[in-house]
Amino acid sequence: MKFVVSSSTLVEHLQVLSRVISNKNTLPIMNYFLFSLEGSKLTITASDQEITMLSTIEVENKGNDGRIAILPKYLLDILHELGDQPLVFEIDESNYSIVIKSAKGKYSFIGHETEEYPAFRQLEGDVSSISIPCPLLLEGLSQTLFAVANDDLRPIMTGVCFDITTDSLNLVSTDAHTLSRFKLNDIKSETNINFVLPQKAASLIKNVLSKETGDASMKFDDKSIFCEISDYILVCRQIEGTYPKYNSVIPQDNPIKVIVDRLSLLSAIRRVSVCTNQGSSLMRVSISNGNIYLSGQDIDFSVSGEENVSCQYDGEAIEIGFKAILLIDMLSNMSASDIVIELSDKTRPGIFSPLNQAEGTEALMLLMPMMI
Missing domain, CATH: 3.10.150.10 (DNA Polymerase III, subunit A, domain 2)
Structure with missing residues (x-):
């Protein structure tokens, strides 16, 4: 050669x-x-x-x-x-x-001889396929990979679920504390089908997508996934099991809607989080009269911090607790400049989404509250 x-x-x-x-x-x-x-x-x-x-x-x-x-x-x-x-x-x-x-x-x-190298896995039986514009797939994976679980006891949650319905394609991830759903309204299927892409495979695909502008072709049978992007092909096993019914945990009636600059909120949370308890990372979030009041403390070390962030809200006051490190992780993986926070009460999840959704997409992130 x-x-x-x-x-x-x-x-x-x-x-x-x-x-x-x-x-x-x-x-x-x-x-x-x-x-x-x-x-x-x-x-x-x-x-x-x-x-x-x-x-x-x-x-x-x-x-x-x-x-x-x-x-x-x-x-x-x-x-x-x-x-x-x-x-x-x-x-x-x-x-x-x-x-x-x-x-x-x-x-x-x-080098080394090649006879021992395993043969390339082929898809078999009934094969389904979808085509996704690379920029949209990149955005979807960027907004879901952070919420993938790292739990061997629940392997089905250690990947990104591609849930293709007659209405849309949903990329979903959850670790039971955080949930992220990225919906592509223009990609549909005649029947409801889904597969779970392992975290490592999803990260590898994301690395390739950053420089691509065409479409990613994804094919799958009941065991494997085949993804072709430009000069790259990836084949992997699906994660077996039934993915949780994610839509059932997303609250639909949320009377409290707050509009805030994402980076301003993120910066304030990072500063106040320094003063939260290292074990619990509990941050109190109080919302009233156009302000989000953040506070955290660590009684063991006599440390506390608080900060106000301006927002658009004129409803009834509410106080809710969130895990600061999860808030930081979630807001860091959003791309919108302004976001909407939807709440119902201090015992139900908070929903975070872009104020202005990109055309043909709907991004949503959910965070479970902490007891205060």
Whole structure:
């Protein structure tokens, strides 16, 4: 095998794929990239057995087609120190030797045979598909990944649920304290179908989306998910189980509606949170007469803090408790400049949503209250 490839293009793709490889692989071959050369197409694959991701790069083929497994460490460490330039790869498949030639240097190391590398998982049976504009999918994942649970006892909640109905596509995540729902009204299905995308796979897809403007194609059967975005393909297992009925926990009758600048509120919460109890992180939120009054204290260390934030509200006063660190996490993952906070009473969840929703979307975040 011999081919010429742009160093910057190769590094960009390898950095994305390197996040797939786990440091807990049970199969040693899973610690390697799989390079497959066919004509002018170089396909690079990385896998942790649950998730397989590959990318395709245009190269100049100077020899025969072939395959080789390459350890990420040597390859990435060398490429990171090279500027943007053409690189010549010369690979001897008889002894797995690899030589990389740059403008002023040459680097040699040993690869590995590829027979043990697992085959690419294929979808089977009834396959459903959806197409999502990449900017909208990026926004949806950005607003839901933070609320994914990290609980082995409830694995179904450790991913992002894609709930496709006859009315819309809903991206949903919850850890039982926080819930986030991002609705795309223009993407629908003739029948109600859903799948749960694992957190790691969702993060990998999000990393690819930041530079894409086209559509992401997602296909799925009853066990696996196939996602294609430009030069990247990801295949992973679905999380098995039934996702909680998330709509039933979203209060519909919320007479208290407060409009506030998100960044002003977030900055004030961050400052006051320094004074809250490290264990409970309880913050009192009092709303009345155009002001949100935030207060927190840690009795053990005789520390307290309070701050006012201007808002638009002229109804009855209410006081409610929230976990400060969850408030910060939630508001940090919203993108709107002004938000609406909807409340009913101090025992029911608070709903946070953009004042002006982007066209064709409805974003909503929910936070459970704390006893005060």
